[in-house]
Structure formats: C-alpha cells, structure tokens
Amino acid sequence: MSAYRDSHGKRLIDYWRPSVAVDTAVLTVRDGRLCVAVVEKDGARRLPGTFLHEGELLADAVRRSLDLKAGIRGLAPRQLHVFDAIDRDDRGRVLSIAHMVAVPDAVLADARLEPVSSVKDLKYDHDDILKLAVDRLRAEYREAPDPAGLLPDTFTLLDLRRLHEAVDPDGIPRRDTFRRLMEPKLAATGELERGTVGKPARLFRRR
Amino acid sequence: MSAYRDSHGKRLIDYWRPSVAVDTAVLTVRDGRLCVAVVEKDGARRLPGTFLHEGELLADAVRRSLDLKAGIRGLAPRQLHVFDAIDRDDRGRVLSIAHMVAVPDAVLADARLEPVSSVKDLKYDHDDILKLAVDRLRAEYREAPDPAGLLPDTFTLLDLRRLHEAVDPDGIPRRDTFRRLMEPKLAATGELERGTVGKPARLFRRR
DNA sequence: TCATATTTGCGCACTTTCGCGATAACTACA
DNA sequence: TGTAGTTATCGCGAAAGTGCGCAAATATGA
Known part of the structure; x- marks a missing residue:
C-alpha cells in the first residue's frame, strides 16, 4: 500500500x-x-x-x-x-x-x-x-485469415472459407476474390489433404 | 447506497x-x-x-x-x-x-x-x-468530412482539404479523389465564398 | 482402366477507382 | 477591357478489383 x-x-x-x-x-x-x-x-x-x-x-x-x-x-x-x-x-x-x-x-x-x-x-x-x-x-x-485461430493447426482453403462464412456470412467475397485476399497471408505447408475423392487440396497454416 | x-x-x-x-x-x-x-x-x-x-x-x-x-x-x-x-x-x-x-x-x-x-x-x-x-x-x-467539427459552420472544399491535410498528412488522397469521396457527404449551402480573386468557391456545411 | 469428384489456376470481361490535363467559369484588380 | 488567379468539371487513360467459366490436375472408388 x-x-x-x-x-x-x-x-x-x-x-x-x-x-x-x-x-x-x-x-x-x-x-x-x-x-x-x-x-x-x-x-x-x-x-x-x-x-x-x-x-x-x-x-x-x-x-x-x-x-x-x-x-x-x-x-x-x-x-x-x-x-x-x-x-x-x-x-x-x-x-x-x-x-x-x-x-x-x-x-x-x-x-x-x-x-x-x-x-x-x-x-x-x-x-x-x-x-x-x-x-x-x-x-x-x-482483413485476415482466421485471425483468432479457430481452425486447427493445418487447414484447407475450403476449411478457411467455411469458417469465414460462419463468422461473417454477409461480408465474405466470392470464391476467387476470397482466395486472392487470403492466400498471400497464409503459410503453405507443402502437404496435401488426404482421404478425399478428387484433387487433394493444399494444406496451410496461419502465419 | x-x-x-x-x-x-x-x-x-x-x-x-x-x-x-x-x-x-x-x-x-x-x-x-x-x-x-x-x-x-x-x-x-x-x-x-x-x-x-x-x-x-x-x-x-x-x-x-x-x-x-x-x-x-x-x-x-x-x-x-x-x-x-x-x-x-x-x-x-x-x-x-x-x-x-x-x-x-x-x-x-x-x-x-x-x-x-x-x-x-x-x-x-x-x-x-x-x-x-x-x-x-x-x-x-x-472516412468522413471533418467528423469532429473543427471547421466553422460553413467552409469551402479547400478549407476542408487543408484541415484533412493537417489531421492526416499521409492518408489523404489526391485532388479529385478527395472531392469525390467527401463532397457527397456534405450539405451544399447554395452560397459562394466572397472576397476572393478567381472563381468563387462553393460553401458547404457538415451534414 | 474408367468414372466421379474436387481443387486449382487462369484468361478474360466487366466494373470501379484513381489521378490528371485541359478547359470553362468567374472574381478582383489594374 | 484585359489579366491573373482560382474553382469546378469532365474526359480519359491507367490501375485495381471482382467474379466466373473452363480446363487441367489428381485423388478415390468401382
């Protein structure tokens, strides 16, 4: 005191x-x-x-x-x-x-x-x-991909998009624009998703 | 209590x-x-x-x-x-x-x-x-013209621009872009500035 | 091997935004 | 009346942004 x-x-x-x-x-x-x-x-x-x-x-x-x-x-x-x-x-x-x-x-x-x-x-x-x-x-x-870190350590672009749609349904741009905005701000892991039918999606991490 | x-x-x-x-x-x-x-x-x-x-x-x-x-x-x-x-x-x-x-x-x-x-x-x-x-x-x-109301009741676009330059020297757009952004958000008084050489500027009020 | 499904990339059309040169309009001053 | 100075508008080129159709790539499943 x-x-x-x-x-x-x-x-x-x-x-x-x-x-x-x-x-x-x-x-x-x-x-x-x-x-x-x-x-x-x-x-x-x-x-x-x-x-x-x-x-x-x-x-x-x-x-x-x-x-x-x-x-x-x-x-x-x-x-x-x-x-x-x-x-x-x-x-x-x-x-x-x-x-x-x-x-x-x-x-x-x-x-x-x-x-x-x-x-x-x-x-x-x-x-x-x-x-x-x-x-x-x-x-x-x-402004940023998953700034609060709600996704697991690695995720796909579709995972990210679905999360952003949940957080901000009215403020999310269409497919390519979303990717152009977000992808540069992500860290590519170099790995691919497994266990899916179709071309495997790339995996990313938040920076 | x-x-x-x-x-x-x-x-x-x-x-x-x-x-x-x-x-x-x-x-x-x-x-x-x-x-x-x-x-x-x-x-x-x-x-x-x-x-x-x-x-x-x-x-x-x-x-x-x-x-x-x-x-x-x-x-x-x-x-x-x-x-x-x-x-x-x-x-x-x-x-x-x-x-x-x-x-x-x-x-x-x-x-x-x-x-x-x-x-x-x-x-x-x-x-x-x-x-x-x-x-x-x-x-x-x-985002807005003089939101804090630092200018007098009426002012010209040049007055407004000089104020914005003082507040935010690094964030102000060039001439026409500034006008396009701000003018729609102002109320025209219908009056002109007087006592100046050259075409008189229009006077505005904040909305 | 082929079918299905998904991701990814890209070219392109369209829209929007930005900045500026040029010019008309208009005032005060000489 | 002519000049100087200022404001305002506009056309336009450049840049940036947006969205999409389409095709290639690639995995899984039958």
Missing part, C-alpha cells in the same frame, strides 16, 4: 471508488454458426464476468473468470468498451470493462453456447457487449 | 476496489498542424485527467476535468482504452480510462498545445493514450 497522502492528508482509498467488473463475450464457431458462451445465474442469462481483484490486471481477471467457469486457458482477451451507467447493477455502482475473445469450439466443450444471431435479453448491458464483440470480430475476419 | 449483501453478508464496498481516473487526449488543429492539449503538474507534462467521482458517468468526469482546467464545454468525449498496469501510478492502484475528443482551435485559446508529431515523455502512459487518439482521429478523417 502506497504511503502517498494528498494535500488534505488523504490516501486514494479514502475517496469514493466504484467496483470494477470485467465481462467477456467468448465467441466460437459451432456447426457453421458464430456462437457466444452464456452463463445463467440467479435465473438470468449473462456473459461470464467477475470483479477485478487487488493486484490483478484486467486481462488476468478475464482469464481467471473464464478458467474458473469453463476451464478455458491461454486466452488473449481484448478490451471493447467500458459500460458505466449509474444504475446498471442493483448491488451498487459497478463499471463493466467489456472484453472479447474468440476460441476454438473444442475449448468450450462444457459451455452453454447460443448462436449470436438469436441471442437477446441478456442481463445488464450484455446484449450491447455482444454486439460490439461480433462487430469487432467480423471486421478482423474481413 | 444499495441494501445488497452477498452470501458472505458483505456489501460491494467491503471488497477491494481500484481508483478510477479518466485521462483525455484533447486534439485540435492549429497553424496547419494536429496538436494536443498538455498540462503540467508537479513538474511533469501529462494529458488532462481526473478521478471519477461518485454518481458520475465517465463522460461527465471528462467534461468536468476539461471544463475546470480549460473552460472547455459541450464535448462528446469517446473512450479509447483502459490502462491498468499495477504500478502505473505511485499513489496507489489506479485504472485510467483513456478518452479522446477533438475540438476547434478557438476552444483551446488558453491551453498549452503541442504538435502531436513532437510530443513525447508525458507522464504515466499518456504517450500511448495520445497515439491511440491520433490513430483513431485519422481513421475517422479518412
């Missing part, structure tokens, strides 16, 4: 402070659809979150929250926006620092997933958090 | 909470250059900021801070990022919710302005905050 005192002899903790929560939109693709992890508590559906603890970075709080609630590790959550409505939480003044992270489907084996296109009526402002997260993810998928 | 108690009989305020500050990059264009307002305190240069007070929204805290320190009113500050390093502040644990706002030059008549291209060594992480703000402003100026 700092020894600092201001000109009134007060420490920082002598002044009013809000509670700070982190809430996270955890996104994945399952069955060809973009989905979000939702938890239920006290009868209300919401995005997973927690209060920030002493000595913790925001990203660490996000990780702790998701580890405890869904056994998810190795995340790189990103900040979206701070939600600060005075009365957004009945328990008291709480700022929510919304985050997002996208993970491969298998990571969320035990989580309750809902397709983002049909999610509504989440508690607090979590519908708004989800919208920001989806918009952000889609913008990223328009 | 909420009557809420958790399963341990504790209120939210019984738990650890960080201090929350708002710091703002206030940007403007002066003498053809993008500048930022800098304040000096305890011998260190920094962006203006304040701690969040009870019952206050983040944007209100930003407005209070800038009103008190520079008599600036009528702002619409936007969030940038939350800086959360554990020891970013000697006085104790402080989260900084960085904001940005761009205002016409005249609003900052009494402020100390520095060209963003030469600002460095601000206290805390304020160099990082400034970089985010400049990047955000430039991205916006690539």
Whole structure:
C-alpha cells in the first residue's frame, strides 16, 4: 500500500471508488454458426464476468473468470468498451470493462453456447457487449485469415472459407476474390489433404 | 447506497476496489498542424485527467476535468482504452480510462498545445493514450468530412482539404479523389465564398 | 482402366477507382 | 477591357478489383 497522502492528508482509498467488473463475450464457431458462451445465474442469462481483484490486471481477471467457469486457458482477451451507467447493477455502482475473445469450439466443450444471431435479453448491458464483440470480430475476419485461430493447426482453403462464412456470412467475397485476399497471408505447408475423392487440396497454416 | 449483501453478508464496498481516473487526449488543429492539449503538474507534462467521482458517468468526469482546467464545454468525449498496469501510478492502484475528443482551435485559446508529431515523455502512459487518439482521429478523417467539427459552420472544399491535410498528412488522397469521396457527404449551402480573386468557391456545411 | 469428384489456376470481361490535363467559369484588380 | 488567379468539371487513360467459366490436375472408388 502506497504511503502517498494528498494535500488534505488523504490516501486514494479514502475517496469514493466504484467496483470494477470485467465481462467477456467468448465467441466460437459451432456447426457453421458464430456462437457466444452464456452463463445463467440467479435465473438470468449473462456473459461470464467477475470483479477485478487487488493486484490483478484486467486481462488476468478475464482469464481467471473464464478458467474458473469453463476451464478455458491461454486466452488473449481484448478490451471493447467500458459500460458505466449509474444504475446498471442493483448491488451498487459497478463499471463493466467489456472484453472479447474468440476460441476454438473444442475449448468450450462444457459451455452453454447460443448462436449470436438469436441471442437477446441478456442481463445488464450484455446484449450491447455482444454486439460490439461480433462487430469487432467480423471486421478482423474481413482483413485476415482466421485471425483468432479457430481452425486447427493445418487447414484447407475450403476449411478457411467455411469458417469465414460462419463468422461473417454477409461480408465474405466470392470464391476467387476470397482466395486472392487470403492466400498471400497464409503459410503453405507443402502437404496435401488426404482421404478425399478428387484433387487433394493444399494444406496451410496461419502465419 | 444499495441494501445488497452477498452470501458472505458483505456489501460491494467491503471488497477491494481500484481508483478510477479518466485521462483525455484533447486534439485540435492549429497553424496547419494536429496538436494536443498538455498540462503540467508537479513538474511533469501529462494529458488532462481526473478521478471519477461518485454518481458520475465517465463522460461527465471528462467534461468536468476539461471544463475546470480549460473552460472547455459541450464535448462528446469517446473512450479509447483502459490502462491498468499495477504500478502505473505511485499513489496507489489506479485504472485510467483513456478518452479522446477533438475540438476547434478557438476552444483551446488558453491551453498549452503541442504538435502531436513532437510530443513525447508525458507522464504515466499518456504517450500511448495520445497515439491511440491520433490513430483513431485519422481513421475517422479518412472516412468522413471533418467528423469532429473543427471547421466553422460553413467552409469551402479547400478549407476542408487543408484541415484533412493537417489531421492526416499521409492518408489523404489526391485532388479529385478527395472531392469525390467527401463532397457527397456534405450539405451544399447554395452560397459562394466572397472576397476572393478567381472563381468563387462553393460553401458547404457538415451534414 | 474408367468414372466421379474436387481443387486449382487462369484468361478474360466487366466494373470501379484513381489521378490528371485541359478547359470553362468567374472574381478582383489594374 | 484585359489579366491573373482560382474553382469546378469532365474526359480519359491507367490501375485495381471482382467474379466466373473452363480446363487441367489428381485423388478415390468401382
């Protein structure tokens, strides 16, 4: 604890402070659809979150929250926006620092997933958090091949395209344009897919 | 104060909470250059900021801070990022919710302005905050004519172009392309500039 | 061996975007 | 009236982007 005192002899903790929560939109693709992890508590559906603890970075709080609630590790959550409505939480003044992270489907084996296109009526402002997260993810998928690493280590162009179609159905270009945009940003493995009828597809890795 | 108690009989305020500050990059264009307002305190240069007070929204805290320190009113500050390093502040644990706002030059008549291209060594992480703000402003100026409203109520295309050149010298297209991009998004006043030699330029307003 | 299915590459037509030279229009000034 | 200076428009060539039909290549399966 700092020894600092201001000109009134007060420490920082002598002044009013809000509670700070982190809430996270955890996104994945399952069955060809973009989905979000939702938890239920006290009868209300919401995005997973927690209060920030002493000595913790925001990203660490996000990780702790998701580890405890869904056994998810190795995340790189990103900040979206701070939600600060005075009365957004009945328990008291709480700022929510919304985050997002996208993970491969298998990571969320035990989580309750809902397709983002049909999610509504989440508690607090979590519908708004989800919208920001989806918009952000889609913008990223328009610029780069699988930036969130949802595919396995190696994949074909068709695998990639199907993933992008799931993430951003309305923003994906047609066949050749998609390939011209994405292929230069991939690392060719030099190997071919096996076990398929027809000319085998080339395998790639993300760079 | 909420009557809420958790399963341990504790209120939210019984738990650890960080201090929350708002710091703002206030940007403007002066003498053809993008500048930022800098304040000096305890011998260190920094962006203006304040701690969040009870019952206050983040944007209100930003407005209070800038009103008190520079008599600036009528702002619409936007969030940038939350800086959360554990020891970013000697006085104790402080989260900084960085904001940005761009205002016409005249609003900052009494402020100390520095060209963003030469600002460095601000206290805390304020160099990082400034970089985010400049990047955000430039991205916006690539998409729309004077989105921050730095020009007077009416202006010519040349006025607009000179402003955009000041904000984003490296991102502005050539003559006709700039006009094709921006003119459709402006409202023609139907009036012409007066007092100039040569064909008078048309006057526009932002939409 | 042949059929089927798939991937890949490519040529090409079309569309869109970009930048600029040239010119007309129009004002203030001499 | 003529000149200088500025704005605005336009035609046009070049560049970039898009999408697709088609054929070659290549694997698996019968």
